[in-house]
Amino acid sequence: MEMMYVHHFFSMTLMKTLHHILLAAFLCAVAPSSSLAQKGLLAKRLAGRDVADLLVPASKWVSYPAYADRAAWDRLTGARRAGIIQSGEKYLNHEWKVVKATDYLAFERTGNRDIMQNPFGENNTALGNLFIAELAEGKGRFLDQIINGVWHTCEMSTWVLSAHLPVQRSKRSLPDIDETIIDLTSGDISSMMSWIHYFMSASFDKVNPVISARIRQEVKNRMLDPYLQRSDYWWMALSGNPDQMVNNWNPWCNFNALATFLLMEPDAKRRAEGVRKSIVSTERFIDYTKDDGACEEGPSYWGHAAGKMYDYLQLLSYATGGALDIFSEPKIRNMGEYIARSYIGEGWVVNFADASAKGGGNASVIHRYGKAVRSAEMMSFAAYLDLRNPHRGIEERDLFRALEGLQYDAELDKTGPAMSTAPWSWYPQTEFCYMRAGNAFFGAKGGYNAESHNHNDVGSFVYFVNTTPFLVDAGVGTYTKFTFGSQRYTIWTMQSNYHNLPMVNGVPQKDGRNFRSRAVSFDSVRRTLGMDIAGAYPSDASVKSWRVEYQLTPAGALDIRYDFELSAVKAANQLNYLCAVAPEMVGSGVIRLKNGATTVELGYDARAFEPSVEKVAIDDTRLSRVWGDALYRISLKAIKNVPKGRYRITVKPV
Numbered sequence: 294m295e296m297m298y299v300h301h302f303f304s305m306t307l308m309k310t311l312h313h314i315l316l317a318a319f320l321c322a323v324a325p326s327s328s329l330a331q332k333g334l335l336a337k338r339l340a341g342r343d344v345a346d347l348l349v350p351a352s353k354w355v356s357y358p359a360y361a362d363r364a365a366w367d368r369l370t371g372a373r374r375a376g377i378i379q380s381g382e383k384y385l386n387h388e389w390k391v392v393k394a395t396d397y398l399a400f401e402r403t404g405n406r407d408i409m410q411n412p413f414g415e416n417n418t419a420l421g422n423l424f425i426a427e428l429a430e431g432k433g434r435f436l437d438q439i440i441n442g443v444w445h446t447c448e449m450s451t452w453v454l455s456a457h458l459p460v461q462r463s464k465r466s467l468p469d470i471d472e473t474i475i476d477l478t479s480g481d482i483s484s485m486m487s488w489i490h491y492f493m494s495a496s497f498d499k500v501n502p503v504i505s506a507r508i509r510q511e512v513k514n515r516m517l518d519p520y521l522q523r524s525d526y527w528w529m530a531l532s533g534n535p536d537q538m539v540n541n542w543n544p545w546c547n548f549n550a551l552a553t554f555l556l557m558e559p560d561a562k563r564r565a566e567g568v569r570k571s572i573v574s575t576e577r578f579i580d581y582t583k584d585d586g587a588c589e590e591g592p593s594y595w596g597h598a599a600g601k602m603y604d605y606l607q608l609l610s611y612a613t614g615g616a617l618d619i620f621s622e623p624k625i626r627n628m629g630e631y632i633a634r635s636y637i638g639e640g641w642v643v644n645f646a647d648a649s650a651k652g653g654g655n656a657s658v659i660h661r662y663g664k665a666v667r668s669a670e671m672m673s674f675a676a677y678l679d680l681r682n683p684h685r686g687i688e689e690r691d692l693f694r695a696l697e698g699l700q701y702d703a704e705l706d707k708t709g710p711a712m713s714t715a716p717w718s719w720y721p722q723t724e725f726c727y728m729r730a731g732n733a734f735f736g737a738k739g740g741y742n743a744e745s746h747n748h749n750d751v752g753s754f755v756y757f758v759n760t761t762p763f764l765v766d767a768g769v770g771t772y773t774k775f776t777f778g779s780q781r782y783t784i785w786t787m788q789s790n791y792h793n794l795p796m797v798n799g800v801p802q803k804d805g806r807n808f809r810s811r812a813v814s815f816d817s818v819r820r821t822l823g824m825d826i827a828g829a830y831p832s833d834a835s836v837k838s839w840r841v842e843y844q845l846t847p848a849g850a851l852d853i854r855y856d857f858e859l860s861a862v863k864a865a866n867q868l869n870y871l872c873a874v875a876p877e878m879v880g881s882g883v884i885r886l887k888n889g890a891t892t893v894e895l896g897y898d899a900r901a902f903e904p905s906v907e908k909v910a911i912d913d914t915r916l917s918r919v920w921g922d923a924l925y926r927i928s929l930k931a932i933k934n935v936p937k938g939r940y941r942i943t944v945k946p947v
Contacts, residue, residue: 331584331624335576338619344572345565347613352491352556354611357696360492363431369699370429377687381426381435384419389445400455400466404773409455416445417482421689424489436496440504443489443497447511452479456774460527473519475526477542477597480549481690483516487556488692509557516553521567530577536806539581540590540745541598547575548605552693555612568612575605579624583722586627589744591648592635596655599628603662604693626666632659633674634718634727635736638760640681643727643736645753647746647769650762651919653678655688657698660705676710719815726815726822731849732759733946739824741809742802749782749802751810751829752841753792756851758946759891762873764793767924770913786916789829790869791909791926795855797827799864800834812840820845827857835861850945858937868902868929868942870895875925876906884927885947895927896943902929 358365370377390412399408420442427435451458451468457476458466490497490508497504524531528542554567579602582588588595606625610618619625632654635643644650656679663671679685685702688694718727724739737754746769756764767786769776775784782804785791789802802808808831813824823842830836840856857866877885882899885892897904907926911917929942 331622332580333576334579334619334622334624335572335617338617339572342616343565344569344613345561347616348561348565348568349612349614350561354555354614355491356611357700360428360431360496366428366431371702373685373687373699373702374429377429378426380422380687380689381424381430384423385435385438387416387419387423387438387442389419389441390416392449394467397455397458397467400774401459404775406454406456406772406774413454413478416442417478417485417690420446420489421485421692421695424485424493424692425687425689425695428492433496436493436500439489439493440497440500443486443504443508446482446486447507452482452515454478456772456777473515475516475519475546475550477545479515480546480553483512484549484552485690485692486512487553488696491556512553512557516550517558517563517567520550520554521563521570524570529574530581531574538743538745539578541594541601543578544575544599544602544605545597547571547578548601548608548693551605551608551612555608568609571605572609572617575602578602582624582628583720584624584627585720585722585725586624586629586631587720587723587725588628588631589646589723589740590746591644591646592632592642592654593644593648593652594646594746595632595635596658599631600655600658600662603629603658603665607661607665607697608693620665620667626668629659629662629666629671630668631720633670633713634715636674636713637734637736637757638712641757641760641762643725643755644766644768645725645736645738645750646744646748649768649915649919650755650765653681655694656682656685657701657705658694660708661697661701664701664704670713672708673711674713676705676708677712679705680710717815717817717820719817721813721815724810724813724824728820728822728845730820730845730847731946733757733845733849733851734760735843735845735851737822737843739810739813739826741806742804742829743806743808747804748787748792749789749804749808749829750792750794751789751802751808752824752826753789753794754843755793756893756944758849758893761888761891763886763888763893764870764944765873765920765924766792767871767909767916768919769915771915785909790867791871793870794826795839796867796869797830797834797836797839797857798859798862798866800830802826802829803831835859835863848945850943853942853944855940855942857939860936862934862936865934866931866940868897868940870927870929871909872925872927873920875908875923876927878904878906892947893944894947896945897929898941901932901940903932904929 392409392413396409399405423435423439453474453476455466458468461469461472463469486508490505494505528546530537530539530543551571554564558564588598590598636653640651642652656675660672660675716729727736734757740751742749742751755766769786781787790796808829811825811828815822821842821844825838825840827836827839837858837860842854844852872886874886874888879885882897884895905928909924909926911920911922
């Protein structure tokens with residue numbers, strides 16, 4: 294989550310003292326305990342050894358062919374060579390976009406991020422494609438445009454997105470030249486420039502040595518120095534606060550830092566210090582993630598959460614000759630297999646939090662992760678995704694992934710495709726539950742209302758039949774400054790009353806760490822998930838308990854039971870269900886949902902509820918790409934206001 298943290302600046306002496314204290318704590322042995330068995334995995338593997346002694350000298354760990362080895366590049370790119378070159382040719386006449394001051398200011402003036410991000414992103418995409426095309430072809434045809442792109446990038450005041458700049462002391466979205474911020478994109482560019490320098494510096498030097506020197510200087514100023522000097526970037530999670538939320542920013546930024554130090558830091562002592570600090574910080578993300586491995590940010594973020602952690606760990610293993618390798622740990626495998634289990638089918642995924650309901654993941658990353666943790670499930674799922682996408686892409690702005698993908702293409706081609714069809718998946722710490730029965734898929738969550746990319750959705754669920762959506766989670770619209778600011782929960786997609794949840798006494802759920810589920814249980818024999826969601830509501834709801842139980846029958850019907858007790862009756866309870874298609878009232882107590890060739894019916898007690906349907910118009914392109922121009926909300930309003938009672942709802946294929 295792009296959270297706005299106030300940064301404090303320390304003197305170099307204090308910063309070094311803090312760093313050494315944190316490192317010492319990191320290296321201390323953890324007393325054996327079942328609850329701590331999956332924490333400190335990197336620290337245990339390091340076991341008092343000095344990182345400096347484990348690092349492979351300079352960049353000798355790099356296994357990709359030298360730029361001049363044309364035969365090796367022909368073998369590596371294989372059948373993809375022509376397509377890679379064609380992608381680069383599209384940018385031979387690219388006009389490098391200027392990101393104006395007003396483009397940065399637009400974020401704070403209107404909340405719009407894209408005005409700055411779009412031209413910046415177009416330049417980065419162009420540079421990545423040109424570089425990979427030159428590696429594939431090797432004739433120097435793309436060299437001048439690569440130089441143009443590199444020089445243009447070096448001339449920018451910042452590589453940080455406007456949406457991420459308000460963490461500056463100024464709290465403004467125009468870059469302050471006196472303060473260096475490291476964010477996701479500045480890290481991506483540092484990593485990209487490092488790889489470009491690694492492969493092309495000799496060619497640059499033949500044109501003018503200033504080009505390579507400029508890259509080295511900019512990377513030092515924008516990544517190497519600030520990373521060593523500061524420990525107060527929020528994503529580093531080095532504040533010592535045990536309750537700090539740690540999300541995808543951590544492995545993503547630390548991976549980019551690791552790549553940059555390994556490729557660009559000439560001083561062995563500083564290189565080891567940078568690697569050591571990245572280990573301390575990345576360990577915080579691994580420790581924060583529950584042992585069950587679920588990604589609380591949802592599958593859309595897995596690629597830059599657990600997926601980017603995998604990249605980090607793989608790169609660390611390469612750089613230490615395999616000495617620091619934790620891929621055999623069950624938690625690391627769990628974190629990988631989550632992405633396969635969260636896939637419903639036909640491109641649909643379980644999309645709690647800000648995740649989109651459409652996706653699946655990067656087949657190449659999933660395959661390589663699966664290979665590292667020896668998960669046949671992940672590898673076959675990757676092959677399934679790859680089969681669905683005959684035009685295998687290449688991550689031109691993530692050069693490590695691009696290069697790794699080329700190395701493992703042949704293995705992916707030989708892997709048999711299969712979608713995960715596990716009858717159930719239960720994540721007891723994160724409180725996610727997925728079930729399959731008949732032709733139906735059900736997914737629900739407990740948890741709490743301060744998760745990364747949180748929606749107020751404790752107890753919410755999704756329901757699909759024949760891989761067709763019926764009761765759904767909308768996801769999130771286009772990001773603006775309001776998405777991650779104080780007005781976040783004024784956005785309808787974040788509110789519990791636009792999830793498949795009740796309004797208790799007319800009151801929706803509240804955001805915050807203390808608003809959470811209680812007494813969550815899963816019965817794999819009965820295929821039943823139960824929890825008390827009363828704790829997710831504020832005191833205004835006057836709810837003592839609200840037990841919800843979901844059962845998926847062998848035929849794929851969903852039986853929902855609510856058992857509640859209120860301390861006071863203030864307003865009518867209301868059960869809300871968000872639908873992918875327009876509901877049709879077909880009789881007393883029956884609402885029909887027809888989506889293509891599949892139909893389900895929602896049944897309720899007509900004596901207990903007054904039904905209504907609201908069309909939720911969608912004018913946001915990020916949502917409309919998934920759902921079209923509207924979603925629909927069924928609301929069942931209780932006719933009798935009682936302090937204690939039971940409700941039952943059924944949803945079944947017909």
